[in-house]
Amino acid sequence: MFACVCSPKTAPLIPYPSISAEPYQGAGILFLEGPVALAGIQKHRQVLKGSVEPRLSGFGGRKEAQDIDWIHTAFRETIEELFGIEDVSVSLVQLLRAKVPYRASFKAGEYWVLQSSFEDLKTLLTLVAKHIQSPLYSKMPLTLEELITRRSPQSISEIGALALIPVSSPYVDVNFSEDLRKAMA
Numbered sequence: 001m002f003a004c005v006c007s008p009k010t011a012p013l014i015p016y017p018s019i020s021a022e023p024y025q026g027a028g029i030l031f032l033e034g035p036v037a038l039a040g041i042q043k044h045r046q047v048l049k050g051s052v053e054p055r056l057s058g059f060g061g062r063k064e065a066q067d068i069d070w071i072h073t074a075f076r077e078t079i080e081e082l083f084g085i086e087d088v089s090v091s092l093v094q095l096l097r098a099k100v101p102y103r104a105s106f107k108a109g110e111y112w113v114l115q116s117s118f119e120d121l122k123t124l125l126t127l128v129a130k131h132i133q134s135p136l137y138s139k140m141p142l143t144l145e146e147l148i149t150r151r152s153p154q155s156i157s158e159i160g161a162l163a164l165i166p167v168s169s170p171y172v173d174v175n176f177s178e179d180l181r182k183a184m185a
Contacts, residue, residue: 023110024063024070024073024107024110024111024112025062025063025109025110025111026060026061026062026063026073026077026110026111026112027060027063027070027071027073027074027077027111027112027113027114028058028059028060028061028074028077028078028111028112028113028114028179029058029059029060029074029075029078029113029114029115029116030058030059030113030114030115030116030179030180030183031059031116031117031118031120031121032115032116032117032167032180032183033117033118035166035167035168036164036165036166036167037058037164037165037167037180038058038059038118038121038144038147038162038163038164038165039056039057039058039162039163039164039165039176040056040057040058040059040081040082040159040160040161040162040163041054041055041056041057041159041160041161041162041163042054042055042056042057042158042159042160042173043153043157043158043159043160054160055173056163056165056173056176057159057173057175057176058113058176058179059077059078059081059082059159060073060074060077060078060081060111060113061073061077061080061081062077064076066090068090068093070112071097071112071114072090072093072097073112074112074113074114075088075093075096075097075100076088076093078124079092079093079096079128079132080158081158081159082134082147082159082162083128083132083134083136083137084134084135084136084153084154084156084157084158084159085132085134085135088132089131092127092128092131092132095127095131096124096127096128099123099127100116100120100123100124100127101116101120101123102114103115103116103117103120104183106179106182106183108175108178108179108182111175113179113182113183115183118144121144121147122142122143122144125140125141125142125143125146125147126142128140129141129142135154136151136152136153136154136157137150137151137152138150138152144164147162148162148163148164167180168180
């Protein structure tokens with residue numbers, strides 16, 4: 001149905017870093033290729049005190065007690081948000097860590113961002129489809145197109161619709177915009 005006609009400016013593959021004991025509050029994965037990134041509508045985000053407005057955002061969230069390190073948090077939160085599930089097994093996170101290439105990361109305050117390509121996303125989708133069934137998909141997506149077009153968000157879904165967005169958009173959440181800027185540097 002659609003093809004990404006992005007320039008293949010993908011960060012080179014490098015080994016996962018040694019994880020330090022440095023404290024962090026959260027982590028996520030930024031799927032980025034060329035001039036576009038994958039984003040989702042974060043439906044319940046409080047932007048101004050007392051108001052909740054939907055915003056485009058990336059995928060990730062807060063560290064939980066069972067998280068091994070920030071990379072674990074990034075994979076767990078991304079799977080939770082992309083697929084609407086609550087319990088992501090440690091074994092699935094370890095499998096993703098072993099099979100999804102590490103390209104680059106950066107820290108924004110107390111939040112770590114793991115940068116991945118759309119090809120990495122396809123690897124993630126293939127692996128996840130073998131281990132979970134999402135309430136947001138009647139058939140688990142295996143491609144970026146299926147991830148976006150077959151999604152059926154529910155009222156309780158943290159992330160609603162998904163979209164490919166230009167990396168320089170005035171309507172993007174300020175934190176996500178900062179992540180995009182750093183990733184493109």
